[in-house]
Amino acid sequence: MTTALLERLQSVFGAAADPGQAAPMRAYMRDRFAFLGITSVPRRALTRDVLRDAPRPTEAELAATARACWGLAEREYQYFACDCLVKHARLLTPASMPLLHDLITTKSWWDTVDALASNVVGPIVRAFPAERATMDAWTAPGTDLWLVRTAILHQLKYRDQTDRNRLFDYCEAWAGERDFFIRKGIGWALREYAKTDPAGVRSFVDTHPGLSPLSVREALKNLG
CATH class of the missing domain: 1.25.10.90 (Leucine-rich Repeat Variant)
Known part of the structure; x- marks a missing residue:
């Protein structure tokens, strides 16, 4: 994952954070993870926005994206990584x-x-x-x-x-x-x-x- 893409991801997701949603989302996951408060439908729309015009990734780039997202605190970033891996599973x-x-x-x-x-x-x-x-x-x-x-x-x-x-x-x-x-x-x-x-x-x-x-x-x- 390039630095620019990671910065774009954090900027787009961060701007959409909803503390009012974050608390019940965290509670639903038994307080195991922090959340930004972005539910699944808007999150997927934001994911498309983040990836718009991004070139097709290589397998190594997908791995770098996943590891970078796993290193971030909020759970929505791990969901982003999963969505990327699912989308490009054939690679x-x-x-x-x-x-x-x-x-x-x-x-x-x-x-x-x-x-x-x-x-x-x-x-x-x-x-x-x-x-x-x-x-x-x-x-x-x-x-x-x-x-x-x-x-x-x-x-x-x-x-x-x-x-x-x-x-x-x-x-x-x-x-x-x-x-x-x-x-x-x-x-x-x-x-x-x-x-x-x-x-x-x-x-x-x-x-x-x-x-x-x-x-x-x-x-x-x-x-x-």
Whole structure:
């Protein structure tokens, strides 16, 4: 990210700050992050303004943008970085996986992690199947739970291209985890895959009594 673009971003976003919105936004995120108070619809419009006439970035420039935004205090800057990565996901290669590892494990919460999981990590793994090994590593015992959630969710948009065995293996391996976001993530991933293979998901749930009630409820939500 060039210095000029970073300055423009901070100028545009800073001018749009709304302290009256910032307080409830911060409270909604359990006081984990500071906010400027820019809600999603105006923020995306401002993002388009910031990027207007900007040349197509390189992979290295996208990484620099993300790291610069992660270094700023207010959460809207991390959202800007996520929006840039999602917009240009097709430019990314396995060289970006260490960056994504860092973004997922730093200033971690569901808002940025979920944006990156299916919209950035997912496309990279689909384009470069060897990165399935990285997803396997991210679901190994003792791994940061946000990496686990990312790996479980990365196939959300794969539909009939979903690696069913890998999805089920991840869900089985982490079925006993007590963390809410892992249990919810398992249910969400299974619910999305159920749109493609409802019988497969129902069979998986029926044969895995160790799944949490939350995971089961989410997985079967649209199956009746």
